[in-house]
Amino acid sequence: MRSVSRRSLLRGGALGVAAATVAGCAAGRPEPSHPPAAEPPDPEIMLIRQLIAGKERTIALYSSAGSGKLLPFRQRHEAHLAELRRRLPRETVPASPSPSSSPSGTPTTTPREPVSVRSLRDLERESAALRPRQLDGVSPALAQLIASIGACEAAHALALSRPL
Amino acid sequence: MRATARAAARGAARGQDLTTALAAEHAAVYAYGVIGARTTGSLRVTATAAFNAHRARRDQLRALITAGGGVPVEPDAAYRLPVTPSTPAQAVELATLVERGVTAAYLELTASSDASVRRMAALAMQECVTRSYGLRPEIEAFPGMPTPAPAPSSSGSPAPPS
Numbered sequence: 405m406r407s408v409s410r411r412s413l414l415r416g417g418a419l420g421v422a423a424a425t426v427a428g429c430a431a432g433r434p435e436p437s438h439p440p441a442a443e444p445p446d447p448e449i450m451l452i453r454q455l456i457a458g459k460e461r462t463i464a465l466y467s468s469a470g471s472g473k474l475l476p477f478r479q480r481h482e483a484h485l486a487e488l489r490r491r492l493p494r495e496t497v498p499a500s501p502s503p504s505s506s507p508s509g510t511p512t513t514t515p516r517e518p519v520s521v522r523s524l525r526d527l528e529r530e531s532a533a534l535r536p537r538q539l540d541g542v543s544p545a546l547a548q549l550i551a552s553i554g555a556c557e558a559a560h561a562l563a564l565s566r567p568l
Numbered sequence: 569m570r571a572t573a574r575a576a577a578r579g580a581a582r583g584q585d586l587t588t589a590l591a592a593e594h595a596a597v598y599a600y601g602v603i604g605a606r607t608t609g610s611l612r613v614t615a616t617a618a619f620n621a622h623r624a625r626r627d628q629l630r631a632l633i634t635a636g637g638g639v640p641v642e643p644d645a646a647y648r649l650p651v652t653p654s655t656p657a658q659a660v661e662l663a664t665l666v667e668r669g670v671t672a673a674y675l676e677l678t679a680s681s682d683a684s685v686r687r688m689a690a691l692a693m694q695e696c697v698t699r700s701y702g703l704r705p706e707i708e709a710f711p712g713m714p715t716p717a718p719a720p721s722s723s724g725s726p727a728p729p730s
C-alpha cells in the first residue's frame with residue numbers, strides 16, 4: 405500500500421512537472437492576434453431581455469393612449485415587467501428605470517401619436533398568440549411565467565374588443 | 569441505467585401533470601353540466617359552449633396519456649361543488665371558480681418537458697381565462713399562479729407571484 409502510494413505521488417509529481425513545463429511553453433508563446441471568444445449568450449437570458457423590451461414598448465403605448473380606463477391594463481404589464489426583470493441575474497439587469505418610476509410617469513420611449521384601443525387590442529392578441537411558441541427549451545419556471553403572462557394578454561385582448 | 573431512470577422519472581412526472589389536468593377537466597365537465605341544467609337563456613348557451621370546450625380538452629388529454637402508455641384517470645361519479653348554482657350569480661361564481669382551477673392545472677403542465685404539451689397547456693390557459701372573463705370581467709396579472717404576494721413597491725401595481 406505504502407509503495408503504491410509513493411509511486412502515485414511520484415507519478416503525480418512527474419505529471420505536475422510536465423504540466424508546468426507545458427504551461428511554461430504556452431506562456432512563452434506570443435499572444436494570439438485576436439481576443440478569446442466571448443461566452444455565448446444564455447438563450448434564456450436573451451429571451452427574458454426580449455420579453456422585457458416588448459413589455460417596455462407595450463407600457464409606453466398604454467401610457468400614450470392617455471385613458472384612465474386603460475390604467476389597470478398598463479399596471480398589469482408593469483407587474484409582468486417587474487417579474488421578468490426579477491428573473492434576470494443581478495449583474496445583467498438593465499440600468500434604465502422602469503417606465504412607471506420616471507418622474508412624469510411617462511417613459512422616454514412614449515410614442516408621439518396617441519394610440520387607439522384597437523391597436524392595443526391587436527398588440528395584446530399578437531403577444532398572446534406568440535407566448536405558447538416561446539416556451540420551447542426554457543426552464544419550467546420561466547415557461548410557467550410566460551404562459552401566465554400570455555393568458556393575461558389574451559384576457560386583455562378580449563376586454564379591449566368590448567366597450568371600456 | 570441512471571439515464572434510463574431519469575427518463576422514466578421525467579415520463580412519470582409528465583404523466584402525473586397530464587393526469588392532474590385531466591382530473592381538472594373531468595371536474596369542469598361535471599360542473600358545467602350542472603350549470604347548464606340549472607340556468608336558462610344566454611347563460612345556458614355560455615355554459616353549454618364551455619361544457620363542449622372542456623370536453624374537447626378532456627378527450628385531448630386522454631389521448632395524450634394513452635399515447636404515452638398511461639391509463640387515463642376516470643371521472644368521479646359526482647363532485648362536491650363549492651357553490652350550488654341556484655341563481656345566475658351562483659352559476660357565474662361556480663363557473664369562474666372552475667375556470668380558475670383548470671387554469672392552475674394547466675399552468676403546472678406548461679412546465680412539462682414536452683414542448684408540444686407546453687404549447688397545448690398555454691393555449692388551454694388562455695381559453696380558460698377568456699371564458700372566465702366572458703362570465704365575469706375580471707383580469708389577474710398572473711392567471712393560474714398562486715395568490716400574489718404584496719406589491720414590492722407603493723406604485724399600486726398588481727403584485728407579481730412570490
